[in-house]
Amino acid sequence: xxxxxxxxxxxxxxxxxxxxxxxxxxxxxxxxxxxxxxxxxxxxxxxxxxxxxxxxxxxxxxxxxxxxxxxxxxxxxxxxxxxxxxxxxxxxxxxxxxxxxxxxxxxxxxxxxxxxxxxxxxxxxxxxxxxxxxxxxxxxxxxxxxxxxxxxxxxxxxxxxxxxxxxxxxxxxxxxxxxxxxxxxxxxxxxxxxxxxxxxxxxxxxxxxxxxxxxxxxxxxxxxxxxxxxxxxxxxxxxxxxxxxxxxxxxxxxxxxxxxxxxxxxxxxxxxx
Numbered sequence: 001x002x003x004x005x006x007x008x009x010x011x012x013x014x015x016x017x018x019x020x021x022x023x024x025x026x027x028x029x030x031x032x033x034x035x036x037x038x039x040x041x042x043x044x045x046x047x048x049x050x051x052x053x054x055x056x057x058x059x060x061x062x063x064x065x066x067x068x069x070x071x072x073x074x075x076x077x078x079x080x081x082x083x084x085x086x087x088x089x090x091x092x093x094x095x096x097x098x099x100x101x102x103x104x105x106x107x108x109x110x111x112x113x114x115x116x117x118x119x120x121x122x123x124x125x126x127x128x129x130x131x132x133x134x135x136x137x138x139x140x141x142x143x144x145x146x147x148x149x150x151x152x153x154x155x156x157x158x159x160x161x162x163x164x165x166x167x168x169x170x171x172x173x174x175x176x177x178x179x180x181x182x183x184x185x186x187x188x189x190x191x192x193x194x195x196x197x198x199x200x201x202x203x204x205x206x207x208x209x210x211x212x213x214x215x216x217x218x219x220x221x222x223x224x225x226x227x228x229x230x231x232x233x234x235x236x237x238x239x240x241x242x243x244x245x246x247x248x249x250x251x252x253x254x255x256x257x258x259x260x261x262x263x264x265x266x267x268x269x270x271x272x273x
Contacts, residue, residue: 005232008138009259015045015053015267016260024055024089031090033097034133034269035079035117037064039150040173040236042075043266044082046094051271055089056263057082065151065174068105069112072119079120098126098273100133100265102152103166125273131156132163133268134234138258144228146219146247147265148235150174153215155222167222171215173237176208183207205240212243216250223251231255234264 018025029049036043038061046055059082063075087094099117101110114124131145131154138145141161147154154168173195181191195204219231231253233244239262244255258264 005138005256005258011051011053012137012258012260012263012267015056015263018053019043019056019058019263022057022089025053027052027054031092031094032270032273033086033094033122034266034271034273035097035099035120035122036130036266036269037061037069037075037079037099037113037116038236038265039064039152041150041262042078042082043263044079044086044097045263045266045270046086046090047267047270047273053267055086056266057086058263058266064113068109069116072112072116075116076119079116079122083120083122095121095123096125096273097122098128098269099124100128100130100269102147102149102154102168103129103131103156105168128269128272129156129166130154130265131166131234133272134232134264135163136268136271137264138232138234140232143230143232144219144223144226146215146231146233146235146238148172148215148233148237149265150236153218155219157223157226157228165222165226169218171211171218172235175214176211176237179208179211180204201240205242208240209242209246212240212246213250216247219247220251223253228253233257234261236262 027048034045042061043058063071131147135145144157150173157165177191181188244257247255
């Protein structure tokens with residue numbers, strides 16, 4: 001049976017509002033910061049000591065690919081700029097932050113991501129894997145969290161509040177964009193814009209559906225040998241309304257998508273700071 005996500009969804013929608021409106025919420029105690037260096041977006045999230053959203057900021061980026069920093073200077077510059085903007089909104093400095101990685105990347109890449117956060121003026125307080133960060137926001141103790149990012153599909157399997165398996169494989173939103181670009185014979189920039197246009201979803205989704213089915217096959221393979229009754233999908237690439245239905249049909253396990261799926265992992269990183 002799927003876990004009740006009503007409280008998590010309320011929190012996520014509030015965080016989404018703060019990001020979209022560029023405003024802050026009242027807070028209590030110390031602030032915690034999360035830095036999510038995604039393939040398609042960089043997101044900074046701020047929560048208070050009770051894990052209530054306080055502020056957030058997001059920007060499109062191409063500085064990381066599949067968990068690997070490909071533009072160190074650009075990444076540091078972007079995070080530094082976003083940090084300064086949040087500090088101006090809050091009227092105080094932000095000195096420590098957590099960050100996250102796709103599960104299974106090599107130690108050198110983990111260090112590179114931490115170096116970006118440090119280069120922007122933060123002390124790194126924690127490095128967590130992305131699906132586990134998402135599970136923190138959702139508050140689930142059992143099931144599987146699938147984080148569908150720009151470059152990879154990652155999974156964490158939880159039992160009684162403990163992570164018992166993590167896995168990750170390259171296939172994500174970037175692959176959807178490439179398929180769209182090939183189908184329409186357009187640039188990847190044009191395809192990315194088309195992919196994000198909600199009014200065109202009925203045209204776009206049939207083209208990218210094979211990519212979603214590939215993601216489902218990745219998850220199904222990782223689930224072998226584990227007793228999982230519910231999947232929770234997060235990440236920007238799962239924003240299509242039919243996404244979870246394709247997963248359910250191909251894997252045969254009830255699949256749930258929370259509100260604001262793009263912002264689940266960044267908020268969870270901050271909660272783990």
